[in-house]
Amino acid sequence: MINDRAQIWPNTYSRMQEACKRYLDSLEAIHELAEFATEHVVKLDEKRPAEIHISIGTPDARDPERHRSIFVQFLRGFAARLAEETQDGKPMVIEFARVFEGFTEEFKDKLPDEAGDFDITLEVDKPRGRTDLLLASLLIAAVSDFEVLFSSIASSFFRMHPEALKAHDTKIAWSEIEAYESLDDLRSHFIDDRVDRLMREGFDDWMKWLESQLKIRFENASLNPDRTIEIFQRRHIIVHNGGNASVQYLSRVPSARSTVAVGTPLPVSIEYLESALDMLTVIGVSITYLVARKLCPTESQHQDIDNDVLRLTFRLLCQHKWQVVETVSTISLPEMKHEYDRCAVRVNRWIALKYLNSGVALLEEVRQWDVSALQGIFSVAQKALLDDPSAADAAIDLIKLGDLSQEQIDTWPLFDNIRGQILDLLSAKSSEET
Numbered sequence: 001m002i003n004d005r006a007q008i009w010p011n012t013y014s015r016m017q018e019a020c021k022r023y024l025d026s027l028e029a030i031h032e033l034a035e036f037a038t039e040h041v042v043k044l045d046e047k048r049p050a051e052i053h054i055s056i057g058t059p060d061a062r063d064p065e066r067h068r069s070i071f072v073q074f075l076r077g078f079a080a081r082l083a084e085e086t087q088d089g090k091p092m093v094i095e096f097a098r099v100f101e102g103f104t105e106e107f108k109d110k111l112p113d114e115a116g117d118f119d120i121t122l123e124v125d126k127p128r129g130r131t132d133l134l135l136a137s138l139l140i141a142a143v144s145d146f147e148v149l150f151s152s153i154a155s156s157f158f159r160m161h162p163e164a165l166k167a168h169d170t171k172i173a174w175s176e177i178e179a180y181e182s183l184d185d186l187r188s189h190f191i192d193d194r195v196d197r198l199m200r201e202g203f204d205d206w207m208k209w210l211e212s213q214l215k216i217r218f219e220n221a222s223l224n225p226d227r228t229i230e231i232f233q234r235r236h237i238i239v240h241n242g243g244n245a246s247v248q249y250l251s252r253v254p255s256a257r258s259t260v261a262v263g264t265p266l267p268v269s270i271e272y273l274e275s276a277l278d279m280l281t282v283i284g285v286s287i288t289y290l291v292a293r294k295l296c297p298t299e300s301q302h303q304d305i306d307n308d309v310l311r312l313t314f315r316l317l318c319q320h321k322w323q324v325v326e327t328v329s330t331i332s333l334p335e336m337k338h339e340y341d342r343c344a345v346r347v348n349r350w351i352a353l354k355y356l357n358s359g360v361a362l363l364e365e366v367r368q369w370d371v372s373a374l375q376g377i378f379s380v381a382q383k384a385l386l387d388d389p390s391a392a393d394a395a396i397d398l399i400k401l402g403d404l405s406q407e408q409i410d411t412w413p414l415f416d417n418i419r420g421q422i423l424d425l426l427s428a429k430s431s432e433e434t
Contacts, residue, residue: 005160005295005297006297006298006301008159008160009160009295009296009297009298009301010301012156012159012160012295013156013292013295013296013301013304013305015152015155015156016152016153016156016288016291016292017308019148019149019152019153019288020149020284020285020288020308022145022148022149023145023146023148023149023284023285023288024281024284024285024312024315026141026142026145027142027145027277027280027281027284028319030138030141030142030145030273030277031274031277033134033138034135034138034270034273034274034277037131037134037135037270038131038270077103081102081103132267132268135267135268135269135270135272135273136238136243136267136268138268138273139231139234139235139238139268139272139273139276140235140238140239142273142276142277142280143231143232143235143280145280145284146280146283146284147199149284149288150199150206150284150287151195151199153287153288153291154194154195154198154199154209155191155192155195156291156295157213157214157291157295158191158194158195159191160295160297161295162187162190162191164213165190165191165194202232203229203232204229204252210287210291214290214291214294215294216287216290216291216294218283220331221282221283221286221287221290221331222279222282222283222286223278223279223282223283223323223324223327224279226253226255227275227279228279228280228283229252229253230253230255230256231276231279231280233248233249233252233253234249234266234268234276236248236249237249237266238268243265243266243267243268244262244263244264244265244266245260245261245262245263245264245265245266246262247262249266250262278321278323278324281316281321281324281328282324282327282328282331285312285328286327286328286331286332289305289308289309289332289335290331290335292305293305293335299337302337302338303337303338303341306336306337306338306341306342307341309328309332309336309341309345310341310344310345310348312328313325313328313329313332313345313348313349314348314412316328317348317351317352317412317413318411318413320355322352322353322355322356323352323356325348325349325351325352326349326352326353326356329345329346329348329349329352330349332345333345333346333349339374340375343374343375343378347378347381347385347414350362350365350366350385351385351413351414354385355413363386366382366385366386367386369382375403376394376397376398376401376403376404377398377403377404379394380394380395380398380404381414384414384415384417384418385414387417391418392418392421392422392425393425395409395415395418395422396422396425396426396429399426409422409423
């Protein structure tokens with residue numbers, strides 16, 4: 001059985017790699033669309049027409065002409081004030097409401113006592129903004145991408161462990177069996193059917209399945225378990241309840257009960273979406289690689305997983321996803337088998353922590369790291385992390401030996417603070433040689 005799994009594994013892992021890559025590419029594209037939306041919020045929402053109703057009520061309706069005169073006087077004065085104070089580049093409805101509030105108080109104060117106690121009210125019926133709609137749609141897309149990734153992970157599990165299908169035996173007629181050209185096609189049918197039934201359940205059920213089948217706890221694979229659960233519940237109320245809190249939402253997200261009531265609108269802000277993308281990145285890639293570790297049949301085949309974790313943390317570092325890098329690295333490091341990849345991921349974690357201002361504790365951890373038996377790049381990394389003045393010179397020595405490339409210098413955030421110094425030293429060396 002081990003030999004069979006060892007033969008199946010390369011193709012299975014290749015599918016998992018491709019699914020994870022598509023997932024990360026999609027989340028990155030969603031991030032870029034969200035940035036575009038915020039940069040063009042005025043253009044997206046400014047021209048949306050809003051119905052604005054202004055009414056002036058008076059306790060004495062016996063003098064309608066006087067009431068009308070005061071109303072006209074108010075509207076003329078308000079229109080003049082609005083023209084003076086509205087600034088370009090701000091959403092019109094926001095400015096309208098601000099000016100209305102200020103002018104109303106001034107107008108009422110100037111009315112003679114005999115005018116009565118007027119109640120001036122403003123009602124704005126504004127259509128849903130394009131930005132609000134876009135951000136909510138992007139959250140739905142991001143959660144859907146996770147569903148696609150998890151479906152691929154579940155399929156990979158059943159391909160490596162088809163015996164797990166026996167717990168969910170399905171009766172099939174001989175005539176149906178004859179429709180399949182091979183045993184592999186029939187097995188694929190059962191796997192697809194089982195995964196389809198699993199995916200019809202909810203996030204909580206997927207995580208229970210993950211724990212029961214692979215002993216992977218959701219809490220150990222997430223950036224923030226409670227907030228991650230909330231993301232999936234937020235997506236649910238957007239799709240099924242118009243974005244308003246429901247009884248189910250409050251039962252699944254207990255932390256919201258103190259501030260949110262049933263029916264409370266829960267819009268998706270750019271800040272919320274960016275945080276959600278970080279949460280989904282961590283839960284998606286962590287589950288992918290933790291499951292891969294469980295499914296990988298031989299020690300020698302773990303090298304590919306280690307390489308992928310290293311490439312992933314580097315990619316996220318270059319995107320300045322410091323908290324995501326720190327969490328993914330912390331989750332992955334205990335399972336990493338190969339020294340170089342493990343040390344490099346450790347360095348990437350420390351880089352992220354340095355940008356997160358982890359302070360003295362981080363410096364002591366880096367200082368205590370014994371690099372004497374490791375490749376030269378890790379000695380340079382230690383110096384760079386500790387802001388050692390000799391770090392640039394040490395990097396130059398590695399470049400001379402061919403152990404450090406120009407691409408690494410240009411792209412690895414490890415060298416952010418000394419890149420200019422290294423390039424100056426290289427330039428001076430080149431001038432000397434010529």
